[in-house]
Amino acid sequence: MLVTKTKRALTAAAGIAALFGATSAAAEYGLNLTTGVTPISREAYDLHMLILEVCIGIGVVVFGAMFISIIKHRKSRGVQPSQFHESTTVEILWTIIPFLILVGMAIPATKALVAMEDTSNADLSIKVTGYQWRWGYDYVDNGISFISSLATPKDQIYNKAKKDEHYLLEVDKPLVVPVNKKVRLLITANDVIHAWWVPALGMKKDAIPGYINEMWFKVEKAGTYRGQCAELCGKDHGFMPIVVVAKDEADYEKWVAEQKGEAKADEQAAQRTWSRDELMARGEKVYNSSCAACHQANGEGVPGAFPALKGGAVTTGPVAGHISLVLNGKPGTAMAAFANQLSDVELAAVVTYERNAWGNDTGDMVQPSDVKAAR
Amino acid sequence: MSTATTHDAHHEEHPSGLMRWVTTTNHKDIGTLYLLFSLLMFLVGGAMAMVIRAELFEPGLQFVEPQFFNSMTTMHALIMIFGAVMPAFVCLANWLIPMMIGAPDMALPRMNNWSFWILPFAFAILLSTLFMEGGAPAGGWTMYPPLVMQTGNAFPFLIFSVHLMGISSIMGAINVIVTIVNMRAPGMTMMKMPLFVWTWLITAYLLIATMPVLAGAVTMLLTDRFFDTSFFNAAGGGDPVMFQHIFWFFGHPEVYILILQAFGIVSQIIPTFARKPLFGYSSMVYATASIAFLSFIVWAHHMFTVGMPLTGELFFMYATMLIAVPTGVKVFNWVSTMWRGAMTFETPMLFAIGFVIMFTIGGFSGLMLAMAPVDFQYHDTYFVVAHFHYVLVTGAVFAIMGATYYWLPKWTGHMYNEKLGKLHFWLSTISVNVLFFPQHFLGLAGMPRRIPDYSVQFAGFNEISSIGGFAFGLTQLLFVYIVFKTIKGGEKATDQVWEGAHGLEWTLPSPPPYHSFSTAPEVK
Structure with missing residues (x-):
């Protein structure tokens, strides 16, 4: 009797284990906070x-x-209930002892907090701007500036392709910082509240429109560290990761030089006149990374939430109105102002794309110089 | 002392059928309405939780789109807080306070009727937003601007339903205070009141103090959206963080509105089944009052990451840690009450013991969250989700279920099925821990809350958590079955019901007469 019972229990346990094994062979079971790579995180x-x-x-x-x-x-067990109650001595004791334990914990906590909030004497300052749903980085000291968006393909999100190792925690352009330097972040947001958080750096701060919050970190080990937005910011809140690459001094300098070269090339690109094919090709890319999340890749939007661009009043109406809407956004809605997020080239390309894709066929072409004039 | 009298039977005349329930001014009828309403909302909110756990079962998007997922988390919270837990406590207040203090009914019966009948409309409005253009509210139950401004047509309906819920709560609270202050039986001094009555009295003051603050905050949202004001709009000179301060000035006392009566319930149940008086009655009263006071000066611990000045962070950290002292006093009191008692473990006692253990676990994670420098890591992660579900599900909801088993025989005159009750307790306790305990690990490993999809490293514990969630959800159908079966029939309950029960409500017959105490009992 007992043997059959045990056997049955074992079979059931094995069955449950097999179920877990089959569905989560690749899953990890992280239990605790990371020690991280900064003095603060430790x-x-x-x-x-x-x-x-x-x-x-x-x-x-x-x-x-x-x-x-x-x-x-x-x-x-046949015990008789004792009737004791009320003891002032005991009551005082169990009020004072916890209080003392709390004081014991408050002292190191206060020290840590004071250190964390000390953003003075930074070696490098970077402005971080939260957008729905991407991060913008501006290196205050050397003018480097870029947008960092999710790099995970839609097919992986919708289970049509295998998820890779850094699923949802990968971006097109990571934030690059030097190791062993005190980096100060100046954090703000453009539309709604976001929060910038990389667990290995040990700190999280809200990005709030109209505020500039500060936080700092000093990465002690070169490497790639991943995190994501930590404040509900709308539909794609779960899809705005943060990747920080910490490089040695020399590598970091090399990266800075590369960025400056690219910036110069972009500047020249904005001066010249672009062909229709060039604009459409670039526009499709920009559209898919910046617009498709709401207006959808097929331009049909989501009824009731995000208007359709296919045959839309704006995309087939006057060019100036279209440029102005993309530049300045529409307050009170999810339509963001893209003036600070996209370059003249990108804006010209995406407006051209929207006016000619999905059978809109207005035939209009917008040049970077047109966007510059409209700013 | 039994007051089962026959000469005043004409008082029990009332309409029958539907009109009895629509026009009722009787505290027991209204209590029953609240109970059934909160049970319904518990199931609706629970169904939304099932959608959430189904989507989070595996990485990737399987069942719902992110926007709808956000609607589910938002609506789940609003419905569980305002539709399930708060009305459940009002049910208990209605049923129990008059019986416990020796009164015939609540002091303001018509207002009592009104405060209930507002609720179905408030929630019909809220639930109707699911079918509106732009979808149901998806900016979180905290309604932070500017995000909440992106809500579609549902926006004014959200605000209006919150206003209605607030009005209902305030009226309920006024009724509780007036009843307790004016209608106690002769000899029932304040310091002789059962702890459940005390905790409700204190909660009622919290409600009156904070619900208008919430009403003010959401009204400012409304004018920001429709009348071009800029209270919270940075571009217009307003301040989005100010909303969070106002909201949490309401929100933190609200947390205690959801738990103080649970303390009261557990303080009634444990002495009964330990057959021993509560260890420190007066210190329990003072601890409840201190928690209520502290709840007004700790709100910004929900906002450690918004960028407060260092001194502000220190103040809110210290004040928050201080709450552990009166809360500890309560837990120590319950344990000392059990010590050297003669305990039996009927279903209400099981839920009370489960409450003490799991609420304390939630208290520990709360203490951890109070430490600002570490909160920067915990904030807005699943660690927080685990924390508040331990205090609200295994805390508030377990206490409510324990209370239901404890007083249901008194209310209906029938004993519930003890075997099924115990089965319900054990299934709930095991599944709820499978559901929420792994969420601590998820949060510490870095999973933010309110996300519909997550990176593969979080897959394992999410899967376990979802399995626990489905099991917990199914188990609650058993609870519904037990409650309805007991209402319909069962073994006849005695007047005292429980061997160790003390208090005026146990001197009444089971079920009690329509008007609890027609003549006031004398309390020695």
């Missing part, structure tokens, strides 16, 4: 472990007493 980790241990200690005592009581002081 401090947060140590403090986390300290409180956790204190809580577990108190838990063992309190739950221990409770379980002893549950086992020993039950009516089925």
Whole structure:
């Protein structure tokens, strides 16, 4: 009897285990906070472990007493209930002891907090801007500026392709910082509130329109660190990752030089006149990364939420109105102002694309110089 | 002392059928209406949770689009907080407060009727937004601007329904205060009141103090959207962070509005089944009052990442940590009450013990979240989700279920099925821990909350959590079955019901007469 029971239980357990094994062979089971790679993240980790241990200690005592009581002081064992109650001494004790434990925890917490909030004497300042749903980075000291968006293809999100290792935590252009330098972030947002968070850097800060928040980190180990937006910011909140690449001094300098070269090339590109094919090709790219999330790749939008561009009043109406809407957005709606997110070339290309794709066929062509004039 | 009298039977005349329930001014009828309404909302909100857990079962988008997912999290929270937990406590207040203090009914019966009948309309309006152009609200139950401004046609309906819920709560609270202050039986001094009555009295003051603040905040949202004001619009000189301060000035006391009565319930149940008086009655009263006071000065711990000045962060960190002291006093009191008692473990006691253990786990994670420097890591992750579900599901909801099992025999005159009750407890306890405990790990590993899809490293624990979620959801159908079966019939309950039960409500017959105490009992 017992043997069959055990057997049956074992079979059931094996079945459950097989079920888990089959569906989550690749899954990891991370349990704890990361120690991270910055002085702040280590401090947060140590403090986390300290409180956790204190809580577990108190838990063992309190739950221990409770379980002893549950086992020993039950009516089925024939015990008579004691009637004791009210003891001022005990009450005072269990008010004061927890208070002292709290003071003991508040002291290291205060020290850590003071250190975390000290953003003075930074070696490098980077302005971070949250957009729906991408991050903009502006290196305050050397003029480098770019937008960083999700690089995971839609096919992976909709389970039509295999998910790669960094699914949803990969971007087209990561934030690059030097190691062992105090980097100060100046964080703001353009539309709604976002939050910038990379767990390995040990800090999270809200990006709020109209505010510039500060945080700092000093990465001690070269490498790639991943995080994501941590404040609900609308439809694609789960799809705006952050990737930080920390490079050695020399590599970092090399990267800065490359960026400056690219910026110069972009500037020249904005001066010249673009052909229709060039604009359409570039426009499709920009559209898919900046517009398709709402207006959809086929331009049909989402009825009731995001207007269709295919045969839309704006995309087939006057050119000036179209450019102005894309530049300035539409306040009170999810339509963002793209003036600071996209370059003249990109804006010209995307407006041209929207006016000629999906059978809109207005035949209009917008040049970078037109956008510049409209700014 | 039994007051089952026959001469005043004419008082029990009332319309029958549907009109009895529409026009009723009787505290028991209204209590029943609240109970059924909150049970319905619990199932509706629970169904939304099932959608959430189904989508999160695996990485990738399988069932719903991100916008609808956000609507589900938003609506789940609004419905569970305002539709399930708060009305459940009002149900208990209606049924129990008059019986516990020796009164015939609530002090303001017509207002009582009104405060209930607003609710079905408020939630009909809220639920109707699911079918509107632009979808249901999807900016989170916290309604932070500027995001909430992107809500479609649902926006004014959201605000209007929140206003209605607020009006209903305020009227309920006024009724509780007036009843407790004026209608206690002779000899029932304040410090002799059952703890459940005390915790409701304190909660009622919290409601009156904070619901108007929420009403003000959402009204400012409304004028920002439709009348060109700029309270929270940075481009117009307003301040989006100010909304968060106002919201959480309401929101944090609201958290205690959802838990203080649970403390009261557990303080009634444990002494009964330990057959021993509560260890420190007066310190329990003072601890409840201190928690209520502290709840007004800790709101910004929900906002450690908004960029407050260092001194602000320090103040809110210290004040928040201080809450652990009175909360600890409560937990120590419950444990000391059990100590050297003669315990039996009927379903209400099981839920009460489950409450003490799991609420304390939620309290521990709350203490961890109070530490600002680490909160920068925990904030807006699944660690927070795990924390507030431990205090709200295994805390508030478990206490409500325990209370239902404890007082249902008194209300209906029938014993529930003890075997099924215990089965319900054990299935719930196991599944709820499978559901929420792994979420601590997810949060610590870096998974933000309110996301419809996640990176593959979070797949394992999400799968486990979802399995626990489905099991917990199914188990609650058992609860519905037990409740309805007990209402319909069952073994006859005695007047005292439980061997160790003390208090005026147990002196009444089971089920009690339509008007609880027609003549006031004398309390010695």
